[in-house]
Amino acid sequence: MSAPGPARSVAPRGLALAHLWVAFGLFAVGSLLGLFQLLARERVVAVPAATYYQSMTLHGVIQAFVLTTFFIVGFGYFVTATSLSRPVLWPRLAWLGYFTMLVGTVLAALSIASGASTVLYTFYPPMIAHWTFYAGAALLLVGSLPWTVTTIAMTARWKRENPNQPVPLAQFGMASCAILWAWTLVGVVVEVVFQLLPVSLGLSGTVDVGLARTLFSWTLHPIVYFWLIPAYVALYTIVPKAAGGYLFSDEAGRIVFVMLLVFSLPIGLHHVFLDPEQAAGWKLLHALGTFLVALPTLLTGFTVSASLETAGRLRGGRGLFGWIGKLPWREPVALGGILALVTLLPGGFGGLVNASYALNVMVHNTAWITAHFHLIFGGAVVLVYFASAYALWPRLTGRRLASRGAAALQLWLWFVGMLTLTVPWHSLGLLWMPRRIAFAPYDPQIVARWQPYSGVMIVGGGMLVVSAVLFVANLLASHRSRPEMPEPMTYAETLEPVVRVPALLNGFTVWNWLLLALMTISWAYPIGQFFFIGVHKALPWGVR
Amino acid sequence: MSVHPVERRWFWISTLLVVAMGVLIVYTAAAMRIHPPSNVETIDSTRLHLNPEFAEDRLGVESRADGSVVVRLVMARYSVHPQEITVPAGTPLVIRAASADVLHGLHVAGTNIGTQVVPGYVSEVHTTISLESVAKVGVVNADGSVTVPLYCNEYCGPGHQSMWGRVKVMRP
Numbered sequence: 001m002s003a004p005g006p007a008r009s010v011a012p013r014g015l016a017l018a019h020l021w022v023a024f025g026l027f028a029v030g031s032l033l034g035l036f037q038l039l040a041r042e043r044v045v046a047v048p049a050a051t052y053y054q055s056m057t058l059h060g061v062i063q064a065f066v067l068t069t070f071f072i073v074g075f076g077y078f079v080t081a082t083s084l085s086r087p088v089l090w091p092r093l094a095w096l097g098y099f100t101m102l103v104g105t106v107l108a109a110l111s112i113a114s115g116a117s118t119v120l121y122t123f124y125p126p127m128i129a130h131w132t133f134y135a136g137a138a139l140l141l142v143g144s145l146p147w148t149v150t151t152i153a154m155t156a157r158w159k160r161e162n163p164n165q166p167v168p169l170a171q172f173g174m175a176s177c178a179i180l181w182a183w184t185l186v187g188v189v190v191e192v193v194f195q196l197l198p199v200s201l202g203l204s205g206t207v208d209v210g211l212a213r214t215l216f217s218w219t220l221h222p223i224v225y226f227w228l229i230p231a232y233v234a235l236y237t238i239v240p241k242a243a244g245g246y247l248f249s250d251e252a253g254r255i256v257f258v259m260l261l262v263f264s265l266p267i268g269l270h271h272v273f274l275d276p277e278q279a280a281g282w283k284l285l286h287a288l289g290t291f292l293v294a295l296p297t298l299l300t301g302f303t304v305s306a307s308l309e310t311a312g313r314l315r316g317g318r319g320l321f322g323w324i325g326k327l328p329w330r331e332p333v334a335l336g337g338i339l340a341l342v343t344l345l346p347g348g349f350g351g352l353v354n355a356s357y358a359l360n361v362m363v364h365n366t367a368w369i370t371a372h373f374h375l376i377f378g379g380a381v382v383l384v385y386f387a388s389a390y391a392l393w394p395r396l397t398g399r400r401l402a403s404r405g406a407a408a409l410q411l412w413l414w415f416v417g418m419l420t421l422t423v424p425w426h427s428l429g430l431l432w433m434p435r436r437i438a439f440a441p442y443d444p445q446i447v448a449r450w451q452p453y454s455g456v457m458i459v460g461g462g463m464l465v466v467s468a469v470l471f472v473a474n475l476l477a478s479h480r481s482r483p484e485m486p487e488p489m490t491y492a493e494t495l496e497p498v499v500r501v502p503a504l505l506n507g508f509t510v511w512n513w514l515l516l517a518l519m520t521i522s523w524a525y526p527i528g529q530f531f532f533i534g535v536h537k538a539l540p541w542g543v544r
Numbered sequence: 545m546s547v548h549p550v551e552r553r554w555f556w557i558s559t560l561l562v563v564a565m566g567v568l569i570v571y572t573a574a575a576m577r578i579h580p581p582s583n584v585e586t587i588d589s590t591r592l593h594l595n596p597e598f599a600e601d602r603l604g605v606e607s608r609a610d611g612s613v614v615v616r617l618v619m620a621r622y623s624v625h626p627q628e629i630t631v632p633a634g635t636p637l638v639i640r641a642a643s644a645d646v647l648h649g650l651h652v653a654g655t656n657i658g659t660q661v662v663p664g665y666v667s668e669v670h671t672t673i674s675l676e677s678v679a680k681v682g683v684v685n686a687d688g689s690v691t692v693p694l695y696c697n698e699y700c701g702p703g704h705q706s707m708w709g710r711v712k713v714m715r716p
Contacts, residue, residue, distance in 0.1 A: 049702045208664075299558060356565075361656050365698060435697070534586055
C-alpha cells in the first residue's frame with residue numbers, strides 16, 4: 001500500500017459533501033415518490049394516470065441517475081484523494097463538473113415537473129419529451145466527465161511516481177469505474193445528442209427507433225456496474241476494516257474489477273431480447289456474455305464473506321458458523337455491508353433468470369423486472385451507499401455520527417423493508433402483472449389475485465420511507481454533533497501484505513484494447529445494420 | 545501474487561457453474577429451437593394503414609391451409625386491434641404485430657407470447673398455447689374455453705394501463 005500520509009488534510013471535504021448532499025437529499029424525495037406510487041396504483045390515493053407516470057419519471061430519474069452519479073463522483077473524489085494520499089488534482093474542474101451536473105438535474109426536474117416530459121427514466125423514442133429533458137440529462141452526464149478524467153489522470157500520475165508499486169485496491173476499483181463510465185456513456189450520449197435532442201428541437205422530423213434502442217442498450221447494462229463498482233470498492237476496502245478484519249485477497253479484488261470492466265460492456269443486447277430489430281444469433285452471443293458477468297459477483301461474494309470471517313474469528317468466533325454471531329452487528333458500516341451481501345444473493349439469482357435467453361420472455365416487462373432491480377440496486381447497492389456515508393461522514397464533518405443506534409436501525413429497516421417490498425413484487429410478476437401501470441383495470445378475477453401482494457408491498461414501502469428519513473435526519477444532525485478529530489481514512493489491509501502485483505492487474509491498457517476488440521465484435525453489426533437493412537424511421541410523438 | 549487454495553477452488557466452481565448455464569442456454573436454443581422474437585422485418589409504421597397486410601380487414605385470426613393459424617395485430621395508443629381474438633389451443637400460432645405510432649409491448653398472460661412492438665418493424669412470435677397453462681391464470685368460461693388478458697406491457701403514454709385486450713383460448 002502507499003506510504004501513510006496526512007490523509008485527513010487531502011480529503012476533499014467540501015467537494016464530497018456537496019455531491020453527497022445532492023445525492024441523499026433527492027434520494028429522500030425519490031423514496032417518498034415511490035411510496036406515493038404504491039398508494040396510487042392501489043387506488044388508496046386517487047390521482048390521474050398522467051400524475052402517476054409523471055411521479056414515476058421523477059422517481060426513476062432521481063434514484064437511477066441523480067443519486068448514483070452524484071454519490072459516485074463525491075465518493076470517488078474522496079476515495080481517490082485518501083487512498084493515494086494526495087489532494088484532488090484539478091479542484092476547479094471538479095467544481096465546474098459539479099455545477100454542470102446540478103444545472104442538468106434542475107433543468108430535467110423542472111422539465112418533468114411541467115408535465116411535458118413524462119417519458120419515464122428510459123425515455124424510449126419515438127415518444128419525445130421537451131428538449132429541456134434531454135438537455136438536462138446530457139448536462140448531468142457531461143458534468144461527470146471531469147471526475148472521470150481526474151480519476152484516470154491521478155491514477156496515471158501516482159503510477160509514474162511510484163513505479164512497480166501496486167495501485168491501492170480502492171483506487172484500482174475507482175479507476176475501473178471511471179474507465180467503464182467513459183465506455184458506457186458512448187451509447188446513450190450518441191442517442192441523446194444525435195437522435196433525441198435534434199428531434200425534440202424540431203431540427204429532425206423522424207427518428208430511427210431501432211438504432212436508438214440499440215444504442216441505449218449499449219449503455220443500459222454497464223451503467224448498472226457503474227453504480228455497483230463503488231459499492232464493491234466499499235465492500236472490499238472499507239467494510240472488512242470496519243468489521244475489524246482483513247481483506248482476504250487483494251488479487252481477487254483486482255481480477256473482479258477487471259472482469260466487471262471487460263464483461264459488462266459487450267452484452268447489452270440482453271435488454272432487447274424481445275425486440276424485433278435484432279437477430280437471434282447476436283442476442284445469443286450477448287446472452288452468453290451476460291453469464292460471464294455473474295463470475296465477478298460470485299467471486300466477490302466469496303472474498304467479502306471470507307474477509308468478514310477473518311473479522312469474526314479475530315473477535316473470538318469459533319467453529320464453522322460461530323464467527324457470524326461475533327461480527328460487529330451494531331457497527332453501522334459493517335452492518336450495511338453484511339446486509340448488502342445477503343441481499344446480493346436473491347438479487348443475483350433473479351438476474352440470472354432475466355439473462356436466460358429463453359426464459360426471459362416469461363418475465364420481460366412484468367413486475368418481476370422492477371422487483372429485481374429494486375432488490376439488487378435499491379437493496380444491495382444502496383445499502384452499501386448508506387454504509388459508505390456512515391464511514392465517510394465523521395471524516396467529512398470532523399464530528400461524530402449523531403446516532404449509531406439510529407444508523408443501525410435505519411439499515412435494518414431498509415433491509416427488511418426492501419425484502420417486504422420486493423418478494424411479493426417478484427410474485428406479482430410471476431402472476432403476469434405488467435410493470436409500469438398506473439392502476440390495474442383488467443378483469444376482476446385476475447386483479448383479485450394480485451391484491452394481497454400489493455398490500456404487503458405498501459407495508460414495505462412505508463418502512464423504506466421511514467428508513468430514508470431516518471438516514472437523512474441522522475446525517476443532518478451529524479453536522480451539529482460533538483466535534484471529534486476523526487482517524488485518517490485508511491483502507492482494509494490484506495491478510496498477506498501486497499508487495500507486487502502483475503502489471504496486468506495494476507493497469508488497464510491491455511484490458512482497454514481487449515475491450516475495443518470485444519465491443520467491435522459485439523456491436524459493429526447490431527449497430528451497423530441500421531444503415532443498410534432499409535429502415536423506416538418513425539415520426540415523433542408527444543407524451544400524451 | 546498469491547491465490548489461496550480455497551479461493552482457487554471457488555473460482556473453478558463458479559466458472560463451472562457459469563459455463564454449465566451457458567451450455568444449457570445454447571442447448572435450449574439450438575436443440576429445442578427456443579428463440580426470442582428476432583425476425584428483423586422492417587415495415588413503414590407511418591403508413592401502416594396503407595399496408596395491405598395490416599389493413600383492417602386482414603387483422604385478427606386467419607387459418608392457413610397447413611392447419612396453422614396467423615394472428616395479425618395493430619397496436620396504437622391506446623388500444624389493441626382487434627381487442628378480442630379467439631384462438632385454438634394446441635395449434636401452431638404465428639402472431640404478427642405492428643405499431644402505428646409509439647413503442648408498445650405485447651404480452652399474453654399464461655403463454656410465452658411476448659414481444660416488443662417497435663415502430664418500423666413487424667414482431668413475429670411462433671408458439672402453441674396450452675389450455676392447462678392458461679387455465680391457471682385466466683378466467684375459465686362455461687364452455688371450457690379460457691380467457692386471458694393481452695397486455696400492452698411497454699409504457700406508451702398516460703393511457704397505457706388501459707391498453708389491453710382478451711384472448712379466448714378454445715379447445716382444439
